[in-house]
Amino acid sequence: MRILHVFADWKWTGPAEPVLGLCRALRDRGHEVHLACPAPPPEASNSLETQARARGFEPIPGLHLRPGFHPLEIRADADALAEWIGSRRPDLVHVHTSHDHLVGVLALRRVSGRRPPLVRTNHKGVPIAPSWGNRRLMHRTAALLGFSPRALAKDAASFGLRPERTFAIPTALDLDRFDPARGDGAKGRAALGLSPADIVAGVVARVQRHRKWRELLEGFALARKSVPRLRLVIVGRGTHREAVAERPARELGLGDAAVFAGYRSDDYLDVLASFDFQIFLVPGSDGTCRAAREAMAMGKPxxxxxxxxxxxxxxHEKTGLLAVTEPGDLAKAFRRMAEDAAMRERMGNAARRKALADYRPERQAEAVEQAYRTILSGQFP
Structure with a gap:
């Protein structure tokens, strides 16, 4: 199959990595895969375009694909994509966000002759807002793919999609990269100023206002009263990090018990390996909670x-603990993890097994390929 993927974000964040991973896995299965994405600004140190080229993809040039209401850019992108589709004749067009969904619909309306079916993936893990605009877009969409069966069922009801037009697909992860053997926990602790005796709780997330930092920090402070060796490492950056997390940590008297590690690149696996367990409270732009799944692949509860x-x-109680996002319940979960090394080991091993079974890229690619074949066969109304 010849497949065009369209993704309207230049940043190497959120669903960008999973989208490129899917493109690569489909190519490995013998398909001809093309990618349309915006060029990054000149000052960007990393981007989807850069990563795509490193993996042997040459993104379609000259597209804006800038989220937001920019009528002239949207029209130009639709015209350019229509020309590409008309000349290259892909079997399917696969879009991933609301903006590239809009551009994809407009582009296909401009294509003469046979129009390839349009497929959308919901990466949020929660239902798509049933707005008038989304209803219009879904009406012109052949099928919807999603990672959460619960969200997919609600989307089907909201947009009047028959079950045959919705496909639940597994999430995927680079399991060769996220292998416990590839991370040096002792090295990671040394880089962060942590001792071998510390019990380390890690967080990997952008420091944003909506991500329940106050509740997390208060819960951690409560837990640390009975487990003084407990340390918190926060990996991530954010414009409001001082106000959202650093100042509350000082106000709670955490001092050097809370380590703000910033964004990590070269030693990311070492830092993950240094954790005894990981905390994840609020999904970000990638609703599949990739940071949580990375921790599981690294054998962390x-x-x-x-x-x-x-x-x-x-x-719950197998690969980790689910807690209410309020300080008392979080503190209880943190204490249980901190005080029971055997439980951490058991849950971490189970998490690794689940990651190996469920997050294989080829498993996702096979499911997406089967969805494509069903769509192209016309086996649904």
Whole structure:
């Protein structure tokens, strides 16, 4: 099959990595895969375009694909994509966000002759807003793919999609990269100023206002009263990090018990390996909670909330603990993890087994390929 993927974000964040991973896995299965994405600004140090080229893809040039209402850019992108589709004749067009969904619909309306079916993936892990605009777009969409069966069922009801037009697909992860053997926990602890005796709880997330930092920090402070060796490492950056997390940590008297590690690149696996368990409370732009799944692949148990897909990812009392996002309940979960090394080991091993079974890229590519074949066969109305 010849497949065009369209993704309207230049940043190497959120669903960008999973989208490129899917493109690569489909190519490995013998398909001809093309990618349309915006060029990054000159000052960008990393981007989807850069990563795509490193993996042997040459993105379609000259597209804006800038989220937001920019009528002239949207029209130009639709014209350019229509010309590409008309000349290259892909079997399918696969879009991933609301903006590239709009551009994809407009582009296909401009294509003469046979028009390839349009496929959309919901990466949020929660239902798509049933707005008038989304209803219009879904009406012109052949099929919807999603990672959360619960969200997919609600989307089907909201947009009047027959079950045959919705496909639940597994999430995927680079399991060769996220292998416990590839991370040096002792090296990671040394880089962060942590001792071998510390019990380390890690968080990997952008420091944003909506991500329940106050509740997390208060819960951690409560837990640390009975487990003084407990340390918190926060990996991530954010414009409001001082106001959202650093100042509250000082106000709670955490001092050097809370380590703000910033964004990590070269030593990311070492830092993950240094954790005894990981905390994940609020999904970000990638609703599949990739940071949580990376921790599982590294053999780390999780303390998670029940937001979004997290209850579908974390098996309570097996691969981690699910907690209410309020300080008392979080503190209880943190204490249990900190005080029971045997439980952490058991849950971490189970998390690794689940990751190996469920997050294989070829498993996702096979499911997407089967969805494509069903769509192209016309086996649904």
């Amino acid at each position: 999780l303390v998670a909330s029940r937001a979004g897909m997290l209850p579908e990812i974390v098996d």
